Amino acid sequence: MDNISPAHEASCSTGPAESTATGHTSAELSATDLETQQFNTVCEILRRNNNDPARLIPILQQIQKEYRYLPEEVLTFIATPLRLRPAQVFGVATFYSHFALKPHGKYTIRLCDGTACHVRRSTGILNALYERLNVDEERKTTSDQLFTVETVSCLGACGLAPVMLVNEKVYGQVTPEKALEIVEEIIVKEKQA
Numbered sequence: 001m002d003n004i005s006p007a008h009e010a011s012c013s014t015g016p017a018e019s020t021a022t023g024h025t026s027a028e029l030s031a032t033d034l035e036t037q038q039f040n041t042v043c044e045i046l047r048r049n050n051n052d053p054a055r056l057i058p059i060l061q062q063i064q065k066e067y068r069y070l071p072e073e074v075l076t077f078i079a080t081p082l083r084l085r086p087a088q089v090f091g092v093a094t095f096y097s098h099f100a101l102k103p104h105g106k107y108t109i110r111l112c113d114g115t116a117c118h119v120r121r122s123t124g125i126l127n128a129l130y131e132r133l134n135v136d137e138e139r140k141t142t143s144d145q146l147f148t149v150e151t152v153s154c155l156g157a158c159g160l161a162p163v164m165l166v167n168e169k170v171y172g173q174v175t176p177e178k179a180l181e182i183v184e185e186i187i188v189k190e191k192q193a
């Protein structure tokens, strides 16, 4: 990778943008506290990875684990300490489908729409999830940020088609009814938590 000039280097010790530090209401201050906490976490992730640009992918994975997606401002921010151009960071973040550039729900439902699953009526499952969760192809995440529904191409388990992933858990031979059951179970579990 081509690195940017060391003159662009910034340090995590400079803290988050000063514009968030003054003249805010308490609600805004809470947001600022959160930003500070997340900023510190990003700095810690960079430190753990020795600000090594060769570790960009694990760094992005760790940041995504923290935020559940890769916020644009964080991608821009990490470019400098990693001595990369923001375009390089964005290039990697957008190349791999497992990186999300928009907020994700706590549970990401990935429904396979590869040929085997499509033939076995994955569309009916997708429509049932869209209707139950009030999301669609454009607005993939529920307003409470509990679920994100996405379609993916072949998950490599065609013998189990139609296949659905909820976070890391694989469900095979899914029907619309089974998919809704899984969603309801999660909703109940979250209410009890």
Ligand code: FES
Residues within 6 Å of the ligand: 112, 113, 114, 115, 116, 117, 118, 153, 154, 155, 156, 157, 158, 159, 161, 162, 163
């Ligand atoms: S087409 Fe769905 S797992 Fe292969």
